[in-house]
Amino acid sequence: MIPQQLLHYTPAPDLFKDRVILVTGATGGIGRALSLALARHGATVILLDKVIKTLEKVYDEIEAEGGPQPAIYPMNLEGATAKDYQDLAENLGNEFGRLDGVVHNAAWVGALTPLKLYDLEMWARVITVNLHATFLLTHATLPLLEKAPDPAIVFSTQDCQRAYWGAFGVAKAGQRGLLDILAAEYQGARRIRVNGVDTGPIQSPLRADHYPGEDPSQHPEPAEVIGPYLYLLGPDAGETTGQNLKLA
Template structure:
């Protein structure tokens, strides 16, 4: 199902919503976090680089938007104890979670399976699928306390149709799509709606790494498509569940 890349949201459309965004320190994750805040949400900024998260925090506060919460976490090395601490922090500060956007991912390498570095394969899987699993597991008790919650997995076209050389990244996105469907079935009778989305081709560092020869200026900037994520976190999207969406 395809949705519009731009959404004209109201300033208070997500008022009182608590939404966690992984990989919020740059690129599309940063753009999503800023749009959510501009729509009135309190955003939990999760990422590894504290300095860049603090910069986004300052940007949000400079616009007199709801104060975000910063949580530094290295998804590659995070343990169940780290996720439990995050869960407890959200519980103590807010008592619930209204949205969880799994944006963080790494590309790994583009190469034949026969030549793929095993350590890099494990690293990519850890960040792209194991971390979303653990984070989701610890957030479910918070999400079900919301009257209208969302879990959104950022996927990729190479996670819906296999292409040579996409290796661990492609496999991890296929796994993420499967995880979305399983989780959606398990949460069918709750207030939590679960979907995946393949973003439009946007001008990010990952895209530049994957396609170094292409003219990046032909693609929109992350902030040109990020408003659609406000819609996906809003009441207007409550009928979407177990959907593989595309921008």
């Protein structure tokens, strides 16, 4: 499998029909583009983000395109407790009975700064949003994923274990470890596909915040890089698991 070839992957029109897929960070960049694409191919999308107004905008976009009615779940990952994630899973279980996919896409960089100067409170907040939240959401939703006939988890990964990336770089390294462990534990008969996609730089608010002098047009738009996500979330991926697809 050549990751770049999956940029051109086109799912069957009803590939995600009757599937319920949760997308975090669903209102901007990859999250929004992926949520719209999943709905176009039949998925019921659970839109999770922290701002209701922007969630409602994506909800309206899906409805305007005639997709299955999505669901909105406002949650601030920075302040959410373990009980909040359990409540989320309970609500999804009561409403849908199972969960076919989870996309861990929410991200907050915090600041690009040397470790010596890193604000300690910000460190804790960035680790919480990008690593603790990912584990807690996974832990809470695993029983629902286990009930699905073809479940999948996809991480938005990033190779940023470099100078000045601080807590975000550490959290992303931790996410990759979580991906590897989950994939190993859920292979074989207990199968849940667990994979990652590292798109490289794209045109997004997150990128613009930290590279304000950069010409954004040199990078692809989010809709241009979601093919690998769609592939890994659907049945065409077969038994592919434990992979981190790097597109750049």
